[in-house]
Amino acid sequence: MPLTDDMQLVSVDDHLIERPGVWQERLPAKYKDRGPRITEATVEAHDQYGWGQTFAPGTQVWMLEDAVHAQLGLNAVAGKERTELGTDPVRFDEMIPGCYDPAERVRDMDIDGVQSAILFPSFPKFAGTMFNTVEDKELARLCSTTWNDFIKEEWVDPYPDRFIPMGILPFWNIEETVAEVQRLAGLGFRAITFPENPVPLGLPSFHSDHWDPFFSAVEDADMVLCLHFGTSGKPPITAPDAPMAVMVSLMGTNSMYATIDLLFSPVFHRHPKLRVSIAEGGIGWIPYILERADSTWERHRFYQNINQTVRPSELFHKHMWGCFITDEHGTKHRDEIGIDRLLWECDYPHSDSNWPNSRKITAEAFVDVPDDEVRRIVETNARDLFRFPRS
Amino acid sequence: MPLTDDMQLVSVDDHLIERPGVWQERLPAKYKDRGPRITEATVEAHDQYGWGQTFAPGTQVWMLEDAVHAQLGLNAVAGKERTELGTDPVRFDEMIPGCYDPAERVRDMDIDGVQSAILFPSFPKFAGTMFNTVEDKELARLCSTTWNDFIKEEWVDPYPDRFIPMGILPFWNIEETVAEVQRLAGLGFRAITFPENPVPLGLPSFHSDHWDPFFSAVEDADMVLCLHFGTSGKPPITAPDAPMAVMVSLMGTNSMYATIDLLFSPVFHRHPKLRVSIAEGGIGWIPYILERADSTWERHRFYQNINQTVRPSELFHKHMWGCFITDEHGTKHRDEIGIDRLLWECDYPHSDSNWPNSRKITAEAFVDVPDDEVRRIVETNARDLFRFPRS
Numbered sequence: 001m002p003l004t005d006d007m008q009l010v011s012v013d014d015h016l017i018e019r020p021g022v023w024q025e026r027l028p029a030k031y032k033d034r035g036p037r038i039t040e041a042t043v044e045a046h047d048q049y050g051w052g053q054t055f056a057p058g059t060q061v062w063m064l065e066d067a068v069h070a071q072l073g074l075n076a077v078a079g080k081e082r083t084e085l086g087t088d089p090v091r092f093d094e095m096i097p098g099c100y101d102p103a104e105r106v107r108d109m110d111i112d113g114v115q116s117a118i119l120f121p122s123f124p125k126f127a128g129t130m131f132n133t134v135e136d137k138e139l140a141r142l143c144s145t146t147w148n149d150f151i152k153e154e155w156v157d158p159y160p161d162r163f164i165p166m167g168i169l170p171f172w173n174i175e176e177t178v179a180e181v182q183r184l185a186g187l188g189f190r191a192i193t194f195p196e197n198p199v200p201l202g203l204p205s206f207h208s209d210h211w212d213p214f215f216s217a218v219e220d221a222d223m224v225l226c227l228h229f230g231t232s233g234k235p236p237i238t239a240p241d242a243p244m245a246v247m248v249s250l251m252g253t254n255s256m257y258a259t260i261d262l263l264f265s266p267v268f269h270r271h272p273k274l275r276v277s278i279a280e281g282g283i284g285w286i287p288y289i290l291e292r293a294d295s296t297w298e299r300h301r302f303y304q305n306i307n308q309t310v311r312p313s314e315l316f317h318k319h320m321w322g323c324f325i326t327d328e329h330g331t332k333h334r335d336e337i338g339i340d341r342l343l344w345e346c347d348y349p350h351s352d353s354n355w356p357n358s359r360k361i362t363a364e365a366f367v368d369v370p371d372d373e374v375r376r377i378v379e380t381n382a383r384d385l386f387r388f389p390r391s
Numbered sequence: 392m393p394l395t396d397d398m399q400l401v402s403v404d405d406h407l408i409e410r411p412g413v414w415q416e417r418l419p420a421k422y423k424d425r426g427p428r429i430t431e432a433t434v435e436a437h438d439q440y441g442w443g444q445t446f447a448p449g450t451q452v453w454m455l456e457d458a459v460h461a462q463l464g465l466n467a468v469a470g471k472e473r474t475e476l477g478t479d480p481v482r483f484d485e486m487i488p489g490c491y492d493p494a495e496r497v498r499d500m501d502i503d504g505v506q507s508a509i510l511f512p513s514f515p516k517f518a519g520t521m522f523n524t525v526e527d528k529e530l531a532r533l534c535s536t537t538w539n540d541f542i543k544e545e546w547v548d549p550y551p552d553r554f555i556p557m558g559i560l561p562f563w564n565i566e567e568t569v570a571e572v573q574r575l576a577g578l579g580f581r582a583i584t585f586p587e588n589p590v591p592l593g594l595p596s597f598h599s600d601h602w603d604p605f606f607s608a609v610e611d612a613d614m615v616l617c618l619h620f621g622t623s624g625k626p627p628i629t630a631p632d633a634p635m636a637v638m639v640s641l642m643g644t645n646s647m648y649a650t651i652d653l654l655f656s657p658v659f660h661r662h663p664k665l666r667v668s669i670a671e672g673g674i675g676w677i678p679y680i681l682e683r684a685d686s687t688w689e690r691h692r693f694y695q696n697i698n699q700t701v702r703p704s705e706l707f708h709k710h711m712w713g714c715f716i717t718d719e720h721g722t723k724h725r726d727e728i729g730i731d732r733l734l735w736e737c738d739y740p741h742s743d744s745n746w747p748n749s750r751k752i753t754a755e756a757f758v759d760v761p762d763d764e765v766r767r768i769v770e771t772n773a774r775d776l777f778r779f780p781r782s
């Protein structure tokens with residue numbers, strides 16, 4: 001058996017959908033009418049990811065300040081047949097409750113054979129970048145910290161051995177960002193979800209010194225940065241009339257951008273303990289991109305303001321982790337990436353997830369992989385990285 | 392020996408640099424003062440590729456209408472040591488003559504052990520997109536057709552067994568484009584260099600029906616479309632302050648975009664004889680991206696306006712070719728791409744080229760590959776695809 005019964009699946013990339021009352025119940029009274037709230041849209045709504053989808057009035061939508069944001073159906077499709085998939089936003093009463101109810105989620109994880117999971121936000125977007133658009137900056141900060149309080153109190157505290165706590169940040173303000181990292185560290189959070197590239201969000205790049213206090217705080221707290229693909233807010237869209245399949249197929253290129261951006265930046269040289277997980281990017285491209293990065297470094301470093309002594313692939317093997325659901329090419333050639341660099345994902349309740357068959361499909365995908373390597377990929381690499389031992 | 396003496400290297404991606412007089416000598420008299428001309432810049436010049444480089448007055452530059460375009464030094468570095476590389480534009484008298492002189496080029500190919508080559512343009516950019524910026528559309532068309540006359544008369548006709556004729560098109564006008572394809576076919580041209588994505592150039596996408604008459608003309612002429620990375624004019628720039636190494640490392644993602652864009656478009660379904668070469672994109676990423684495309688098609692095709700019966704990978708294996716200089720990961724796992732899909736490149740005189748050691752380095756790169764496979768990759772695949780038999 002490639003996936004033996006004693007191996008516990010630890011997913012480093014799942015998603016929760018926030019129940020309607022999260023911010024209404026938790027924000028100070030004066031912010032409730034401006035903060036995130038669920039309503040029936042009276043006007044046409046645009047999808048929150050900027051994928052160019054619009055929806056007719058009558059949709060169940062989030063409002064934040066005066067903006068209307070539709071939820072995409074693709075983000076809550078666990079349990080649906082492929083032929084039922086679509087991009088229409090769904091109502092809460094159309095989702096399976098595991099999307100937004102932690103007790104139900106734990107039951108769904110049990111059905112799927114998944115022991116523990118890291119949860120990315122939905123309405124705030126995968127790195128909390130929704131709140132970067134909020135005009136009232138005090139409301140923006142509170143929206144962000146409220147999500148962290150919510151996930152800790154409603155998901156992690158009741159199931160401390162099932163959910164690895166990961167937080168979002170008010171990253172548009174560096175002082176508030178550092179303060180929140182320190183607060184989260186005190187609360188036992190293990191990870192931060194952060195934009196794969198801050199530039200499209202109107203912020204300084206990883207090549208600047210702007211983020212140094214933040215990276216130092218993350219290092220000091222022994223936390224992991226999780227960069228989920230798409231969190232730059234710049235999806236790989238080739239043409240306005242390209243079918244969505246083009247973007248879905250190319251999402252991994254965003255992870256390539258983030259990987260190369262970091263490897264040629266000063267970040268890992270200035271922050272030798274920093275650890276970065278590239279969420280949902282897949283792994284099959286890693287040998288290619290590291291070979292290309294090293295070859296670029298070999299040929300082009302002399303006239304550029306980049307580190308002259310450490311190869312990019314060396315930095316990758318010390319600082320970065322690749323994440324995948326199934327990836328046949330990457331799994332087959334895992335030795336070219338490094339077994340210790342690989343993390344498994346479930347991606348519940350999104351359309352790439354294999355729920356409720358994750359364990360079965362993962363076992364099949366690892367049929368030619370030795371037991372000790374499977375264990376590291378599906379469980380112990382994640383437990384070590386996120387300091388989340390078996391309970 | 393992995394690369395035996397009887398194997399002739401056929402490069403599907405080299406570059407020529409146009410000598411200063413090309414357009415001045417060939418354009419009608421009334422266009423000479425507006426057409427492409429070499430001059431000493433009296434103002435600051437911007438690099439022609441939009442990489443954000445600027446150069447002080449005094450640089451040798453091309454002018455076209457009133458615009459000034461600097462040549463990047465990276466584009467004429469054959470024979471330079473890596474530590475001498477830089478991005479400053481070079482003067483013609485600083486280049487080795489093989490850049491712009493066909494007799495010298497043939498000598499340099501002999502030194503390098505390269506028998507024949509396809510040549511991409513330099514000043515017009517790799518797919519002739521420079522002329523899309525020309526305001527006078529009659530001048531634009533003439534600039535484009537002049538390049539084709541120039542390469543035929545000055546490079547191909549004197550050395551018909553050394554240079555595979557490839558042309559550029561006035562692609563901003565579909566009627567003129569079709570007419571030029573037909574003219575080039577009559578002149579014996581074997582290939583067209585075309586933008587990897589027309590959308591950033593302000594033109595309809597591959598998902599529209601706009602290009603159908605053009606694709607049909609290319610099919611009828613039994614020519615090959617060569618999509619060189621970067622020809623969309625949208626290089627993979629992550630941040631304004633990112634070192635150029637980031638962009639160089641990520642250039643292959645542009646080829647991924649082009650590949651996926653075509654595979655999910657109607658193009659190959661409407662044009663069953665169309666053949667596309669993805670120039671300079673590398674090959675190590677192909678197994679990953681085809682797996683991802685197939686998986687996206689498996690999961691997401693039902694609600695999208697894409698072909699419901701043919702897998703993207705099947706289209707790739709019938710219609711597309713990958714090109715590489717050296718690519719260790721791709722070479723090692725060439726069976727996952729298909730030996731018949733692979734083409735070799737020299738890339739003279741660019742900085743990725745191994746000139747004058749192409750034959751030596753290629754032999755080393757193929758040390759573990761059987762002779763019959765090496766022969767197909769370095770020679771016979773290209774001869775078959777471009778209808779360019781041994782003389």
